[in-house]
Amino acid sequence: MIGFDEAISGFKSWMEMEQRWGSVSFIDIPHARANRVTVTFSDSGGTIVKTISWGAWAGQAASVQMGVWLRLDKIPVVRPWGLPTTWSELNALIAEQGFDLGEILHFAGVQLRKRTHKNESATLLLGFPVEERVGDGPSRLHWMAIGSVPLQHRHSKMNGFRPIEANRRMLDRAVAQSHGRLDWMRTMNWTSDQLRRRGPSSEKLGSSRIALLGAGALGGAVAENLLRMGNRDLVILDGERLEVGNLTRHALGLEAVGRNKAVALADALNSSMIDGRTVGHATNFPPSDESVIATLRAADVVVDCTGADDVLRRMADFDWGTEKIFVSLAITWRAEGLLAYTASEVSFPYFDAVERMASMETPSPARSESTMEGIGCWHPIFPATAEDMRLWAAFGTRFIRKAIESPSRTLSYYRQHEDGQIELVATNV
Numbered sequence: 001m002i003g004f005d006e007a008i009s010g011f012k013s014w015m016e017m018e019q020r021w022g023s024v025s026f027i028d029i030p031h032a033r034a035n036r037v038t039v040t041f042s043d044s045g046g047t048i049v050k051t052i053s054w055g056a057w058a059g060q061a062a063s064v065q066m067g068v069w070l071r072l073d074k075i076p077v078v079r080p081w082g083l084p085t086t087w088s089e090l091n092a093l094i095a096e097q098g099f100d101l102g103e104i105l106h107f108a109g110v111q112l113r114k115r116t117h118k119n120e121s122a123t124l125l126l127g128f129p130v131e132e133r134v135g136d137g138p139s140r141l142h143w144m145a146i147g148s149v150p151l152q153h154r155h156s157k158m159n160g161f162r163p164i165e166a167n168r169r170m171l172d173r174a175v176a177q178s179h180g181r182l183d184w185m186r187t188m189n190w191t192s193d194q195l196r197r198r199g200p201s202s203e204k205l206g207s208s209r210i211a212l213l214g215a216g217a218l219g220g221a222v223a224e225n226l227l228r229m230g231n232r233d234l235v236i237l238d239g240e241r242l243e244v245g246n247l248t249r250h251a252l253g254l255e256a257v258g259r260n261k262a263v264a265l266a267d268a269l270n271s272s273m274i275d276g277r278t279v280g281h282a283t284n285f286p287p288s289d290e291s292v293i294a295t296l297r298a299a300d301v302v303v304d305c306t307g308a309d310d311v312l313r314r315m316a317d318f319d320w321g322t323e324k325i326f327v328s329l330a331i332t333w334r335a336e337g338l339l340a341y342t343a344s345e346v347s348f349p350y351f352d353a354v355e356r357m358a359s360m361e362t363p364s365p366a367r368s369e370s371t372m373e374g375i376g377c378w379h380p381i382f383p384a385t386a387e388d389m390r391l392w393a394a395f396g397t398r399f400i401r402k403a404i405e406s407p408s409r410t411l412s413y414y415r416q417h418e419d420g421q422i423e424l425v426a427t428n429v
Contacts (some may be wrong), residue, residue, distance in 0.1 A: 001034065002123070003189075004025065004189045008140055014071060014141050015129070023107075024066070025067075029061075036065065039054075055264075067123035067145075070094065070104065071128070082240070086182060087182065105176055125144070128141070129142075148183045156168070192230060194275075205404055209235075210235070212235070217389045218307070219392055227273050232275050238261040238280075242261050249389045261280075262281055262282055265280055296320070312350050320347060325407050326341075336363050337425070339413055
């Protein structure tokens with residue numbers, strides 16, 4: 001599988017580009033099997049014409065493969081509806097659109113032999129405009145791929161020919177006229193809106209810069225939801241390490257035990273979506289590092305999942321610089337309910353938030369349920385299950401999305417009954 005990134009916003013630049021073919025580079029997705037993505041497109045002179053910025057995982061890619069791209073006017077089809085199956089069929093089809101396939105394969109072979117890998121094969125990408133829906137005008141570029149292009153390597157055996165560059169170029173050109181079979185590969189557009197066609201979210205959520213305070217069980221699940229729903233600019237703050245006892249409810253696993261929660265969570269999220277760019281900071285709020293402070297001030301949305309009153313006080317004292325959409329999510333005793341508060345202000349309205357939360361009739365822990373190890377929801381002893389955390393994370397994420405789409409000063413109290421039904425008990429606006 002070859003993944004590419006072609007958004008509607010980039011279509012015009014492709015159509016206005018005079019250069020219609022050149023070289024393309026690929027990288028393999030770390031730990032994935034037989035999946036790679038396009039990284040850079042260059043013209044025939046070597047000038048980069050497009051660079052794809054994938055998620056944070058891309059920095060782990062060790063090797064780069066090469067290929068050649070052609071931008072066609074339309075999909076190459078053998079009448080009435082089939083794809084070409086041989087190089088000579090493809091050559092005839094793209095010649096109708098003004099391309100000399102022999103020249104292009106000659107170019108690809110020269111580029112391939114400049115590399116040091118002996119057994120590397122080249123890939124041919126064929127791009128053409130496509131409609132978003134049948135009947136619409138073209139709005140994206142789609143790429144098809146042919147793998148294992150039979151080009152000459154630096155150490156290829158040349159029966160009947162001297163092993164010199166001129167002969168290698170001649171044989172590369174001859175591929176275009178051959179009856180060799182085309183090795184069609186699977187390709188897919190992995191741009192953000194296409195990845196999430198099964199679960200589309202709001203454009204505002206996807207473009208918002210979100211700061212998440214607290215990477216515990218609730219914060220971890222909320223962060224995962226935000227990423228999978230389209231947010232690609234998330235920063236997480238938490239100064240605690242993951243303990244084994246946290247694993248009963250946390251999204252992370254044993255490989256993260258002993259690591260900082262925020263950093264480990266960011267790594268896990270970046271490996272879960274190809275466009276993830278989550279950053280974790282091993283610090284509680286408020287941070288002392290000026291760069292982290294600057295990151296918080298640049299955020300559009302601040303989400304508190306710590307469940308700690310002192311964090312709310314510090315949010316009120318912190319100099320945010322500009323107006324933010326604040327969201328605070330807190331789970332009640334035994335995970336019976338969720339308190340969700342939001343306000344769009346220059347500073348966090350602490351007294352308003354606390355007064356509204358206190359006005360709700362939430363359950364209090366009974367003395368018999370208390371233990372000497374503590375009853376805070378941040379502790380493994382807190383009586384709540386993994387399904388409780390996933391449930392309230394889902395409601396909390398939906399609340400965040402609505403707060404971003406329609407900012408206001410609001411407190412909502414969601415409560416779960418014994419039969420599993422969820423009731424919106426009250427909303428203070």
